[in-house]
Amino acid sequence: MSEAIFTMEQVTQLYRKGKTTTLANDDITLDIRRGEILGVLGPNGAGKSTLIKQLVGHLKPTSGRVLYNGLDVFKQTNTVASEVAYYAQEPHVLSPLKVMEALVFTARLRGMEAKAAKLEAEELLERFEMTAMKEKRLSRLSGGQKRMVGIGTTLIGHCPVLILDEPTNELDPKKRRMVWELIEERNRLGATVILVTHNVLEAEHVVDRAAVINHGRLLAMDSVANLKQRVDQRLKFDIQTAFGLREEVERVLSPWGLKQEGTENRIRLLVDKAQASELLAMIISRTDLPIEEYAVLPPSLEDVYFHIDQQAEQGGAIA
Numbered sequence: 001m002s003e004a005i006f007t008m009e010q011v012t013q014l015y016r017k018g019k020t021t022t023l024a025n026d027d028i029t030l031d032i033r034r035g036e037i038l039g040v041l042g043p044n045g046a047g048k049s050t051l052i053k054q055l056v057g058h059l060k061p062t063s064g065r066v067l068y069n070g071l072d073v074f075k076q077t078n079t080v081a082s083e084v085a086y087y088a089q090e091p092h093v094l095s096p097l098k099v100m101e102a103l104v105f106t107a108r109l110r111g112m113e114a115k116a117a118k119l120e121a122e123e124l125l126e127r128f129e130m131t132a133m134k135e136k137r138l139s140r141l142s143g144g145q146k147r148m149v150g151i152g153t154t155l156i157g158h159c160p161v162l163i164l165d166e167p168t169n170e171l172d173p174k175k176r177r178m179v180w181e182l183i184e185e186r187n188r189l190g191a192t193v194i195l196v197t198h199n200v201l202e203a204e205h206v207v208d209r210a211a212v213i214n215h216g217r218l219l220a221m222d223s224v225a226n227l228k229q230r231v232d233q234r235l236k237f238d239i240q241t242a243f244g245l246r247e248e249v250e251r252v253l254s255p256w257g258l259k260q261e262g263t264e265n266r267i268r269l270l271v272d273k274a275q276a277s278e279l280l281a282m283i284i285s286r287t288d289l290p291i292e293e294y295a296v297l298p299p300s301l302e303d304v305y306f307h308i309d310q311q312a313e314q315g316g317a318i319a
């Protein structure tokens with residue numbers, strides 16, 4: 001499990017458009033281990049898709065190297081293409097095809113016999129509960145259905161490496177669960193899986209390690225358990241305020257802990273365990289505060305992610 005299947009050495013990516021330059025990846029060095037499920041986490045525009053495109057050899061880094069099994073990806077494009085199945089965020093290049101055609105065509109490209117390809121395509125469609133759509137053109141499918149076919153084209157042919165950029169986007173809860181189960185199943189069968197996701201809460205139960213990226217920099221990369229240790233002396237207060245009155249509650253509570261990204265009427269605070277009971281007592285006694293619900297929870301991977309990102313934004317040491 002510890003052997004590196006991918007290595008990135010001081011990888012930097014500069015996009016130039018006219019007079020604008022974007023530093024999408026900034027000196028990234030990392031190893032991806034054979035047989036692991038690695039989650040790549042980070043906000044919009046962090047540089048995740050750029051990193052993925054470099055791994056699969058779709059984008060040559062401005063500087064640095066990407067190695068697959070110890071060799072530069074650009075010196076073995078055929079090997080990478082045949083061993084690494086890539087599910088991209090962008091719309092499907094197979095869109096003009098029918099569902100069955102798209103799956104079988106991909107399987108044939110991966111060297112499968114026609115009969116075996118058809119059989120596996122049928123099995124996948126049955127599992128996805130999409131058999132009735134096999135003769136439909138991809139362009140006529142819903143967003144989520146297209147995504148499922150995309151996932152099917154990634155899984156078909158059993159490539160040893162699966163790279164999935166936002167695999168559960170646009171999917172309903174049942175399909176999302178199906179995709180997470182499939183990812184775990186393929187991993188148990190030996191596949192290395194690298195996935196980009198914003199769905200940190202669901203990914204937490206699936207990934208072995210997570211890499212946190214923002215502004216093109218690798219902020220942390222570790223097992224979920226180790227990442228969680230960074231905040232294990234804290235508890236999360238999840239507070240729902242009356243609508244439109246969040247700021248009033250926030251003013252009172254924010255000195256107690258590190259505020260995380262919330263929503264219109266929701267506040268999330270990471271609070272030192274030593275102070276948690278005092279804060280709880282205060283919330284219970286301050287009946288004048290427009291708090292509708294509250295919960296005290298152990299931190300999730302999502303909280304760790306916000307914590308790491310927040311510390312980096314504030315320019316502090318990441319601990």
Ligand SMILES: Nc1ncnc2c1ncn2[C@@H]1O[C@H](COP(=O)(O)OP(=O)(O)OP(=O)(O)O)[C@@H](O)[C@H]1O
Nearest residue numbers: 015017022024042043044045046047048049050051
């Ligand atoms: N082809 C391109 N030309 C110019 N800039 C680009 C290009 N592709 C990406 N960028 C910029 O590089 C940065 C990183 O983009 P990237 O797509 O890697 O982010 P991301 O983390 O995958 O974001 P998201 O979660 O929104 O998909 C962003 O600022 C983006 O605007």
